Structure formats: structure tokens, C-alpha cells
Amino acid sequence: MDSKNIPRGLKIFSHFGLPKPVGHTVKGDIHPAIIRLGLLFSEFRICGANARAIATLTAFKKVIQDYTTPAQSSLSRHLVTHLSPQITHLVAARPMSVTMGNAIRQLKLEISKMDFDMVEQEAKNSLCEKIDNYIRDRIIFADEVIQDLAGKKIKDGDIILAFARSSIVEKVLLRAHEEGKKFSVIVVDSPPLLEGCKALLTTLTNTSPNPIPCTYALLPALPSLLTEVTTVLLGAHALFSNGAVYSRAGTALVAMMAKGHGVPVVVCCETYKFSEGVMVDGFGKNELAPSKITRSTGDSINVTPSTNLEILNPLYDLTPPTFITAVVTEVGLIPPSSISSIPLALGKSTL
Amino acid sequence: MAPELRGSASSHRAVETLAAKLRRRQVVGSRAAALETVLVLRQVVSKARFSNLEQLVSIIRSAGRTLVEAQPKEHSVGNTVRKVLHHVREEYHTATRETTKPSFSIAKFVSQGQPRKQATGAARTEIKGILKDYDTSDPDAFAKMLKPVLMEAIQYVLDELETVYDNVAKNAKDHIHSDEIILTLGKSRTVEEFLITAAHNRNYTVIVAETALRKYEGREMAKSLSSAGISTFLVPDSSIFALMSRVNKVILGAHAILANGGMFAITGSQIAATAARAHSTPVVVCVGQFKITPLWNLYHEYGALDFGNPSDVLRFDEGNLVDKVDVVNPYYDYVRPELIDAFITNDGDHPPSSIYRLLKETYDDEDTEL
Numbered sequence: 100m101d102s103k104n105i106p107r108g109l110k111i112f113s114h115f116g117l118p119k120p121v122g123h124t125v126k127g128d129i130h131p132a133i134i135r136l137g138l139l140f141s142e143f144r145i146c147g148a149n150a151r152a153i154a155t156l157t158a159f160k161k162v163i164q165d166y167t168t169p170a171q172s173s174l175s176r177h178l179v180t181h182l183s184p185q186i187t188h189l190v191a192a193r194p195m196s197v198t199m200g201n202a203i204r205q206l207k208l209e210i211s212k213m214d215f216d217m218v219e220q221e222a223k224n225s226l227c228e229k230i231d232n233y234i235r236d237r238i239i240f241a242d243e244v245i246q247d248l249a250g251k252k253i254k255d256g257d258i259i260l261a262f263a264r265s266s267i268v269e270k271v272l273l274r275a276h277e278e279g280k281k282f283s284v285i286v287v288d289s290p291p292l293l294e295g296c297k298a299l300l301t302t303l304t305n306t307s308p309n310p311i312p313c314t315y316a317l318l319p320a321l322p323s324l325l326t327e328v329t330t331v332l333l334g335a336h337a338l339f340s341n342g343a344v345y346s347r348a349g350t351a352l353v354a355m356m357a358k359g360h361g362v363p364v365v366v367c368c369e370t371y372k373f374s375e376g377v378m379v380d381g382f383g384k385n386e387l388a389p390s391k392i393t394r395s396t397g398d399s400i401n402v403t404p405s406t407n408l409e410i411l412n413p414l415y416d417l418t419p420p421t422f423i424t425a426v427v428t429e430v431g432l433i434p435p436s437s438i439s440s441i442p443l444a445l446g447k448s449t450l
Numbered sequence: 451m452a453p454e455l456r457g458s459a460s461s462h463r464a465v466e467t468l469a470a471k472l473r474r475r476q477v478v479g480s481r482a483a484a485l486e487t488v489l490v491l492r493q494v495v496s497k498a499r500f501s502n503l504e505q506l507v508s509i510i511r512s513a514g515r516t517l518v519e520a521q522p523k524e525h526s527v528g529n530t531v532r533k534v535l536h537h538v539r540e541e542y543h544t545a546t547r548e549t550t551k552p553s554f555s556i557a558k559f560v561s562q563g564q565p566r567k568q569a570t571g572a573a574r575t576e577i578k579g580i581l582k583d584y585d586t587s588d589p590d591a592f593a594k595m596l597k598p599v600l601m602e603a604i605q606y607v608l609d610e611l612e613t614v615y616d617n618v619a620k621n622a623k624d625h626i627h628s629d630e631i632i633l634t635l636g637k638s639r640t641v642e643e644f645l646i647t648a649a650h651n652r653n654y655t656v657i658v659a660e661t662a663l664r665k666y667e668g669r670e671m672a673k674s675l676s677s678a679g680i681s682t683f684l685v686p687d688s689s690i691f692a693l694m695s696r697v698n699k700v701i702l703g704a705h706a707i708l709a710n711g712g713m714f715a716i717t718g719s720q721i722a723a724t725a726a727r728a729h730s731t732p733v734v735v736c737v738g739q740f741k742i743t744p745l746w747n748l749y750h751e752y753g754a755l756d757f758g759n760p761s762d763v764l765r766f767d768e769g770n771l772v773d774k775v776d777v778v779n780p781y782y783d784y785v786r787p788e789l790i791d792a793f794i795t796n797d798g799d800h801p802p803s804s805i806y807r808l809l810k811e812t813y814d815d816e817d818t819e820l
Binding site: 289290291296297300301304310312313314315316317318319320321322323324347348349351352355356359380381382385395402405406407408409410411412413415416417 | 688771779
């Protein structure tokens with residue numbers, strides 16, 4: 100963007116990185132599975148930290164299977180350089196999520212630990228198995244444990260508040276319902292993505308034998324509803340070592356209002372979403388939603404950017420640790436101040 | 451009952467027409483409602499027949515009661531009636547006595563310094579002698595004598611309402627400094643005038659949160675501000691907290707100001723004010739004084755007195771869900787006085803803690819219940 104033409108005021112947000120056009124141009128030798136994934140990411144068909152991580156790892160399994168080591172080098176050294184342009188292509192489609200970053204870092208670690216003498220096919224199979232184990236242990240099984248732990252916090256007669264759509268919160272609510280608990284859910288949603296609307300409401304109201312009673316409202320209506328809420332369940336995109344939660348835009352407002360009303364805020368998060376490092380506000384790292392995927396409720400006039408008018412749709416924000424009561428992970432229910440001790444609990448020196 | 455019947459048929463009709471309009475919500479906006487109320491009251495007073503002050507007061511009061519009952523949530527209607535009553539009583543008392551009606555000494559001390567009291571002082575000296583002696587045999591003489599004074603009182607209220615935007619925006623450039631980032635919510639005409647006036651002298655940026663619950667009226671606000679030359683950002687409400695760390699001031703509009711200094715405002719104001727408090731950002735409310743109401747919010751923790759159309763939230767094309775899901779669309783928010791730092795009104799700037807004093811000066815206690 101030509102910096103001379105931007106009015107002075109708009110420059111302060113220029114580091115947000117306005118969304119780039121869809122990466123239809125393919126630079127270099129990119130595997131078709133990765134091209135397909137890049138398209139799905141940029142169209143926001145695959146949305147959500149867990150979904151993106153699983154999709155990325157599954158695509159990488161295909162890449163690894165189709166890969167052949169060149170004559171002069173070994174798998175453990177060359178595979179990483181082979182994967183780099185694929186990763187760059189994905190990042191160009193949509194900035195990398197913390198979950199993808201952690202998963203890829205783990206994958207690179209496993210690749211470098213590969214035995215030099217192993218036959219190529221065996222090495223590839225072993226890598227694919229490791230990827231499967233990672234998905235199974237850190238995501239699927241972790242989700243099961245979290246559903247149990249968080250489900251214990253839901254009692255009969257509770258009114259649970261959920262914000263936007265988090266895959267893990269959805270699972271927790273469905274599991275609690277299967278166990279026969281009687282509770283109702285308030286789904287609070289917000290533009291630009293309005294994810295809670297179709298997806299979450301449909302799943303919650305389609306449960307059998309009896310549908311979960313649901314109320315739907317948009318974010319500004321939150322203070323009127325909080326007087327009746329018993330617990331707030333939130334999902335996370337990433338968790339930082341100071342206990343701050345990086346999640347969908349609007350989560351910070353929900354947590355702030357809930358804390359003001361004395362309602363406990365419970366964040367459900369798998370440990371693979373932890374990120375070393377500290378973030379203090381939602382400005383340092385954020386992503387803007389491209390205008391074509393923003394949705395609105397009801398009728399509204401459409402606004403187009405002009406000389407003095409710019410439209411910003413930040414997708415994420417940071418909830419300070421003071422607003423959170425507890426974080427549910429597969430290693431237990433912990434207060435946000437103890438996040439930095441998680442690696443110890445997992446038995447590793449690093450994440 | 452007699453005073454009501456003495457009001458002529460046409461002024462009754464005017465009251466009924468306005469009451470019907472209010473009931474059907476055809477009058478949109480607090481200022482529009484207040485203006486129409488003043489015009490109707492002017493008609494009522496000019497056609498009224500009375501022989502003493504109490505009869506006049508009860509005529510105005512009954513007209514006011516009809517209007518307020520037609521639309522109890524539009525507080526500016528009741529406020530205007532109370533204001534007219536206050537002015538009527540004041541003008542009457544200054545015309546029939548040497549001194550002004552004894553009021554609270556603190557208020558009197560404060561009012562001595564206000565320019566508007568001095569202006570009516572000039573009128574006082576002329577009329578002082580007139581009402582002392584009038585022909586008691588003519589039943590209408592008293593009314594005829596008092597009418598010009600009353601018309602002037604009502605005209606004063608009308609003038610104040612018409613110049614609300616200009617007066618609120620008068621000191622805009624003192625409140626906004628260069629290179630500031632202001633956050634505002636939805637569409638408020640008062641705030642819009644305030645910001646555009648300040649833009650004549652200052653260069654700053656405005657972030658407008660589109661209010662999802664009011665048909666995205668924030669978008670219209672952003673359009674009009676940007677066409678006035680202010681660099682504007684349009685953001686969804688969800689990012690208010692994320693952007694608050696960069697915002698210098700939050701400027702909001704209000705629907706009504708309550709006696710404790712709290713306010714009813716558009717949905718979303720409470721989360722914006724709470725987020726501002728969490729970041730220690732000042733929250734400033736631009737509002738005309740005709741919105742100050744002698745009302746307390748004792749029974750609702752939330753100000754959702756009014757609910758909007760649920761299809762604005764969940765459209766009918768989500769057919770399956772419409773049956774199974776409750777939809778909530780509150781129209782207003784209640785913001786506690788602790789979250790507000792200042793009210794910028796057409797008659798000066800006031801902190802929420804001195805709203806009670808403004809109430810005492812503007813309205814009479816006996817009018818709180820119309």
C-alpha cells in the first residue's frame with residue numbers, strides 16, 4: 100500500500116497487515132494437497148485452531164508419503180528444506196496459527212531425530228505414525244479429558260454462556276448433555292464471522308432425545324443476560340505464559356463483563372496450544388478478516404472504504420489473566436497464573 | 451374536571467394526535483419527541499382558560515400525563531412537560547412578587563452567576579407591575595394577562611431544544627486534542643455534531659463501532675464522519691477491547707440521564723464503558739439537558755426496558771432454528787454512574803455526581819409524578 104496516500108491517522112494500524120489476495124499464484128513446487136489446503140484456509144472454509152492444525156498435519160502426511168529423498172542427502176536433513184516452501188505457501192494464504200506452528204515445530208523435531216540408516220519407506224511410515232500419534236494424543240484424547248473435567252463443572256439447572264464457536268466447548272456441552280444433565284445454553288455471537296449462529300446452534304438444538312434449550316444474542320446484549328448465567332465457557336486459540344488467552348475477537352469483552360458480575364470464566368484449552376512468550380495486548384499479533392467473508396445479521400447498508408474511511412475486522416483479541424477464573428487442560432484444572440508450569444506437568448523441559 | 455373541559459377541543463385534538471404518534475412510535479428520536487411536545491403544549495396553553503395558576507398547572511399536567519402514558523419509554527416527553535411547568539411557575543412567581551420564588555440557597559447561589567437568569571431579570575421588571583391589579587370581574591383577564599409571559603417561557607424551552615447541537619458542540623475543540631484517537635458507538639446526532647465541529651480545528655482519528663443490534667447504525671455514522679473529512683475506522687463491536695489500549699477517549703451519546711448520574715444508552719454502551727474503565731480511558735457523554743430525567747433505575751440491573759425486532763438477530767431464513775431458539779434483542783443499556791467521567795451538555799460540563807443538583811434546578815419536586 101502506497102504510504103504517501105494513506106491519511107496520517109490510518110498508518111497506526113498499518114502493521115496489522117491488510118489481508119492479501121488469495122494465493123492462487125503458486126510459487127515453486129507445491130504439493131497439490133497443500134495448494135488445496137491453502138485455498139480452503141483463505142476462503143475460511145477451515146476455521147478454528149484445532150481444525151487447521153489437524154488439516155495441516157494430514158496434508159503433510161501426504162507430502163511426506165509422496166516425497167523421495169534426492170540421491171546425495173538424507174531424509175532427516177532434506178525433508179525439512181522440502182517442507183519449507185509448502186509452509187510458506189500456507190502462511191501466504193492465511194497467517195499461521197499458534198497450533199499450526201507448534202505442530203510443525205514438533206514435526207521438524209521428529210524429522211531431525213530420524214535414524215540415518217533407516218530405509219526411506221520405513222522412515223516415512225514412522226513419521227506418519229508419529230503425526231497420527233500427535234493428533235491422537237495432543238488433540239483427540241486431550242479433548243476427551245477436557246470434556247470430563249469441564250463436564251464436572253456443569254450441574255443440573257445451570258445456565259452456560261458460550262461465545263462464538265469453539266470446537267472443544269461444543270464437545271463439552273454435548274457430552275454433558277449425553278450424561279443426562281439438564282442445563283440451558285446462551286450462545287453469544289458477534290460479527291464479523293458470526294460463527295455461533297448456524298453451526299453451534301444447529302448442533303445444540305439437534306441433540307436427542309430432547310434438544311438443549313438455547314438462547315441466542317449478539318455481543319452488545321451481553322450485560323442484560325449475564326445476571327442469569329452460572330458459568331461462562333470459552334475456547335482459546337492460544338495461551339501465553341503470563342496466562343493471557345488469545346482467542347476470537349470479543350472473548351475479552353465477555354470475560355471482562357462476566358468477571359464484573361462475579362460469574363466464573365472457564366477456558367478450555369489443550370496443552371499443545373501453549374505458546375512460550377508473553378503478549379500484553381491484542382495489537383502485537385492479530386489478523387484482519389477479508390471483507391468478503393464477513394457476515395451480518397439483518398439488513399444493513401454496505402459500506403465501502405473511501406479516502407477517510409477504513410474498515411477493520413480484527414479476528415482475535417487478548418484476554419488478560421485477571422479476567423479468567425480457571426483453565427481446563429488435559430493435565431487438570433489450573434489457574435491462569437500457573438500456565439508456565441505446564442511443561443513441567445507434561446514431563447518435558449520445553450513445550 | 452372543569453379545567454380540563456375548559457381547554458378547547460382543538461388543543462385536545464393536538465394532544466391526542468401526538469399521543470397516537472408516540473404510541474405508534476412514529477416520532478423517532480428524543481429531540482424530535484421533545485420538540486413536538488413543546489409545540490403541542492404551546493397550543494394547549496394558548497387555548498387554555500384558567501383563572502388561577504393551579505388550574506393552568508393541572509391543564510398542562512393532564513396533557514403531559516396523556517403523552518407520557520402513550521410512550522413511557524420516551525423520557526424526553528415527560529422532561530419537556532416538567533420543564534415547561536417549571537418555567538411557568540417561575541415566570542408567574544417573578545411576575546407577582548418582588549423577589550424570585552425561594553429556592554434552595556445553594557442553587558440560588560449557583561444560579562446568580564448564570565447568564566440566563568439575568569436575561570429573565572430584564573423581563574421581570576416590565577411585568578412586575580402588571581399583574582398586581584387586574585379586573586377580577588373578567589374571568590379571562592387573569593389568563594390574558596399571563597399568556598404573553600407563558601408564551602415567552604415556552605419559547606425559551608423551544609429555543610433551548612433547537613440550539614442543543616450547537617451548544618453541546620461549542621467547546622468541542624477544548625475536549626479533543628490533536629492526534630487523538632476517539633472511540634464512539636452507533637449513531638448519535640449530538641456526538642456527530644460534536645465531532646464534526648472539533649474537526650474544524652483539530653486533526654484526529656475516530657473509531658466507530660458498528661452496533662450490530664441497531665441495524666448497524668454505526669456504519670451511517672462512519673460514512674458521515676468520513677465525508678466531513680475525519681479519518682474514520684469502522685470496526686465490529688467485538689474488537690472494542692482489542693483496540694481500547696490505543697484509544698484516548700470514549701465519546702458516547704445517551705437516551706436518557708437518570709437521577710443518580712447513570713444513563714440509558716444504546717446497547718453496547720455498557721461494554722464499551724466497562725472496557726474503557728479497564729484501561730482507565732475517560733468516558734465522556736455528549737447529551738442535551740432535556741434528557742435529564744428524575745428517574746432511578748432501582749429494579750433492573752440491566753436497562754433493557756425495550757426490546758427490538760428479533761429478526762435483526764436471527765433471520766427467518768435460518769428456518770429450523772427460529773422455533774427452537776430464544777432470541778434476545780435489547781434496545782438499551784444501563785450504564786452506571788461510576789463508569790462515566792463527564793457529561794457534556796448544552797449548558798456546561800457536569801460530572802455524574804452533580805446530576806441531582808441539575809435536576810433540582812431544572813424541575814420542580816411536585817412534577818416528578820405527573
